[in-house]
Amino acid sequence: xxxxxxxxxxxxxxxxxxxxxxxxxxxxxxxxxxxxxxxxxxxxxxxxxxxxxxxxxxxxxxxxxxxxxxxxxxxxxxxxxxxxxxxxxxxxxxxxxxxxxxxxxxxxxxxxxxxxxxxxxxxxxxxxxxxxxxxxxxxxxxxxxxxxxxxxxxxxxxxxxxxxxxxxxxxxxxxxxxxxxxxxxxxxxxxxxxxxxxxxxxxxxxxxxxxxxxxxxxxxxxxxxxxxxxxxxxxxxxxxxxxxxxxxxxxxxxxxxxxxxxxxxxxxxxxxxxxxxxxxxxxxxxxxxxxxxxxxxxxxxxxxxxxxxxxxxxxxxxxxxxxxxxxxx
Amino acid sequence: xxxxxxxxxxxxxxxxxxxxxxxxxxxxxxxxxxxxxxxxxxxxxxxxxxxxxxxxxxxxxxxxxxxxxxxxxxxxxxxxxxxxxxxxxxxxxxxxxxxxxxxxxxxxxxxxxxxxxxxxxxxxxxxxxxxxxxxxxxxxxxxxxxxxxxxxxxxxxxxxxxxxxxxxxxxxxxxxxxxxxxxxxxxxxxxxxxxxxxxxxxxxxxxxxxxxxxxxxxxxxxxxxxxxxxxxxxxxxxxxxxxxxxxxxxxxxxxxxxxxxxx
Numbered sequence: 001x002x003x004x005x006x007x008x009x010x011x012x013x014x015x016x017x018x019x020x021x022x023x024x025x026x027x028x029x030x031x032x033x034x035x036x037x038x039x040x041x042x043x044x045x046x047x048x049x050x051x052x053x054x055x056x057x058x059x060x061x062x063x064x065x066x067x068x069x070x071x072x073x074x075x076x077x078x079x080x081x082x083x084x085x086x087x088x089x090x091x092x093x094x095x096x097x098x099x100x101x102x103x104x105x106x107x108x109x110x111x112x113x114x115x116x117x118x119x120x121x122x123x124x125x126x127x128x129x130x131x132x133x134x135x136x137x138x139x140x141x142x143x144x145x146x147x148x149x150x151x152x153x154x155x156x157x158x159x160x161x162x163x164x165x166x167x168x169x170x171x172x173x174x175x176x177x178x179x180x181x182x183x184x185x186x187x188x189x190x191x192x193x194x195x196x197x198x199x200x201x202x203x204x205x206x207x208x209x210x211x212x213x214x215x216x217x218x219x220x221x222x223x224x225x226x227x228x229x230x231x232x233x234x235x236x237x238x239x240x241x242x243x244x245x246x247x248x249x250x251x252x253x254x255x256x257x258x259x260x261x262x263x264x265x266x267x268x269x270x271x272x273x274x275x276x277x278x279x280x281x282x283x284x285x286x287x288x289x290x291x292x293x294x295x296x297x298x299x300x301x302x303x304x305x306x307x308x309x310x311x312x313x314x315x316x317x318x319x320x321x322x323x324x325x326x327x328x329x
Numbered sequence: 330x331x332x333x334x335x336x337x338x339x340x341x342x343x344x345x346x347x348x349x350x351x352x353x354x355x356x357x358x359x360x361x362x363x364x365x366x367x368x369x370x371x372x373x374x375x376x377x378x379x380x381x382x383x384x385x386x387x388x389x390x391x392x393x394x395x396x397x398x399x400x401x402x403x404x405x406x407x408x409x410x411x412x413x414x415x416x417x418x419x420x421x422x423x424x425x426x427x428x429x430x431x432x433x434x435x436x437x438x439x440x441x442x443x444x445x446x447x448x449x450x451x452x453x454x455x456x457x458x459x460x461x462x463x464x465x466x467x468x469x470x471x472x473x474x475x476x477x478x479x480x481x482x483x484x485x486x487x488x489x490x491x492x493x494x495x496x497x498x499x500x501x502x503x504x505x506x507x508x509x510x511x512x513x514x515x516x517x518x519x520x521x522x523x524x525x526x527x528x529x530x531x532x533x534x535x536x537x538x539x540x541x542x543x544x545x546x547x548x549x550x551x552x553x554x555x556x557x558x559x560x561x562x563x564x565x566x567x568x569x570x571x572x573x574x575x576x577x578x579x580x581x582x583x584x585x586x587x588x589x590x591x592x
Contacts, residue, residue, distance in 0.1 A: 073498075075468055075469065075470075078463075096491070097471075097472055097488065097489065097490045097491060098490075100448075100455050100459075100471050100472060101459070101469075101470070101471045101472070101488070103459070104425065104455070104456040104457075104458070104459030104460045104463070105459040105460065105462055105463035105469060106463075107426070107460070108426065108429070108459075108460050108463035108464055109463055113552035113553055114424075114425055114426065114456060114460070114552070114553060115553050116425070116453075116454040116455060116456050117453055117454060117455075130556070132561075133452075133453070134453060135451060135452045135453055135558075136340065136342050136347040136356070136451055137342050137453070139342065139346070139347040140347050140348075140349055140356060140558050140559070140560060141558070141559050141560065141561045142555050142556070142557065142558050142559070143555070143556040143557050143559070144553055144554060144555050144556060145553070145554050145556050146552060146553040146554075147552045147553075150552075187468075189467075189468035189500065189501040189504070190468040190469070190470060190498050190499070190500045190501070190504075191498060191499045191500075192496070192497075192498055193485070193497040193498060193499055194497050195490075195494055195495065195496055195497070196487065196494065196495040196497055197494055198492055198493030198494050198495075199493075209589065209592075210589070210590055210592065216343055233591075234585070234590060234591050234592065235591065235592025236590075236592070242510065242511070243510075245511060246510045246511035247514075248514065252493045253493065255493065258491055259489050259490070259491065259492075259493065259509075260492070260493050261492065261493070262492075266588065266589045266590070267585065267588050267589060267590035269590070274342070288584070288588040288590070289567075290581065290584070290585075290590075291567055295346050296346075296569075297346045297347070297348070301566050301567045301569070302566045302567070303567075304566070304567035305567060305568065305584075306567055306568050306569075306570060306581070306584055307566070307567030307568065307569045307570070308569070308570050308577055308581065309569060310574070310577075314574075315574065318574055318578060319578055319581065322578050322582065323582065323585075323591060326582065326591075327591075
């Protein structure tokens with residue numbers, strides 16, 4: 001019998017996330033013969049339209065429809081999944097803020113192996129799956145071997161598996177709600193209250209053509225001035241990576257990354273930014289990326305078009321002066 | 330409120346270039362600067378602030394060898410009341426589930442209302458908090474960037490989600506939360522603070538003290554094992570500009586002009 005792989009589908013406003021198709025590609029890399037079932041949870045008409053959408057690329061779609069999942073709370077969903085998933089199944093979940101909330105506990109409840117944040121697979125040998133992960137903020141990679149013979153929960157890094165052109169399929173939508181609800185609703189010890197929307201900042205970096213983006217390499221709040229000076233000389237806006245917002249040196253609305261903004265400038269200057277996937281994954285529209293970092297091993301150099309290995313504290317003021325000279329010449 | 334914070338000693342990636350050793354069995358550990366995992370540091374600060382507001386105590390715990398004692402002591406200098414080291418040869422090679430199993434045994438020796446972990450550590454897995462909660466059958470929230478104690482039965486938490494938005498939940502105690510960076514501004518720990526706690530004895534618990542079967546943890550209990558470290562060959566990467574600073578700037582300005590990087 002073909003190996004059963006389940007892909008948990010993240011969706012919003014009735015539309016499946018890009019990771020839905022990426023998980024089909026990931027499942028194919030785990031086992032080309034796997035049968036892949038989409039699992040979609042939610043409520044009402046939004047859920048119905050997601051199920052229709054994914055049925056065109058998955059052979060089978062399992063639906064859990066309950067008003068309590070109108071906003072999906074991982075704590076409530078987890079016991080439902082435990083009820084419907086078969087023993088020894090392989091469950092794929094995107095490694096995003098939702099997957100990170102759901103998946104580790106799910107692996108315990110299913111008594112399955114847990115393989116977090118996989119970026120590639122290199123086949124199964126005697127029930128053991130060989131996968132690639134990253135450690136130390138992407139500076140090194142590792143091969144891991146995971147014993148999936150008794151089932152596994154695997155989180156997939158968004159963007160790591162190239163979504164296949166959807167092989168058109170007319171998938172069956174199977175309503176699993178009754179089975180998922182058998183024994184009642186659990187997970188009530190964590191109750192959803194509301195979404196607090198991000199504050200709107202003074203600059204909308206999602207609209208900027210030129211972004212001068214600063215990271216941990218700036219070292220001190222007092223040094224931020226040189227970044228603003230460079231941005232002014234170039235006619236761009238200042239954005240940043242996460243540590244700058246954590247340190248409260250810039251407002252959250254200027255952060256590029258999965259927990260911040262997705263940007264699509266023409267030119268992106270990454271200053272002292274290491275280039276964690278949460279950051280570079282939010283650069284869209286193929287900007288021309290210039291990275292300046294004193295660590296030649298920084299992952300940002302893998303995604304940049306042009307790199308300069310130098311201390312930004314020395315380099316930026318000189319660059320700013322030269323651009324200003326050029327403009328006044 | 331009795332709070333337990335799980336912490337880990339890790340290479341400080343902001344201070345180090347991480348290199349793979351010759352045979353790929355490990356990273357080069359000579360000359361690495363170690364520190365407390367950044368996420369854990371925010372978790373300890375949060376625990377201290379909660380204790381200072383509502384009373385109780387903060388215990389820091391780490392699974393590791395005797396070198397992990399230095400980060401326990403640092404967090405005690407920061408303000409944690411107690412430290413516990415969970416150390417045993419049998420713990421070596423534990424995967425996330427193994428670590429959660431060890432921590433669960435320690436949790437059950439105490440009477441905790443709240444357990445904090447960092448959202449992730451050096452291996453980027455982000456797994457131990459969620460696993461520990463599931464083993465304890467306690468509620469859990471990950472990527473927490475806001476905590477407000479409502480009363481001695483429940484707390485309000487914010488989770489960081491996409492686009493700078495935040496999910497708010499009310500959670501019953503006891504619970505497990507994994508803490509995201511930026512939730513607070515961790516206080517500075519000076520040499521004097523560390524000296525003050527230098528002579529405090531830190532208890533060490535092993536399999537016997539914790540009642541753990543050695544084969545359930547460590548390498549034998551691990552379903553997911555690291556085989557090797559390597560540096561991936563990813564495409565060509567950036568064209569690295571070389572020469573004197575002036576020459577580099579000349580080349581860079583040509584690129585900027587061509588690509589619309591100077592307005």
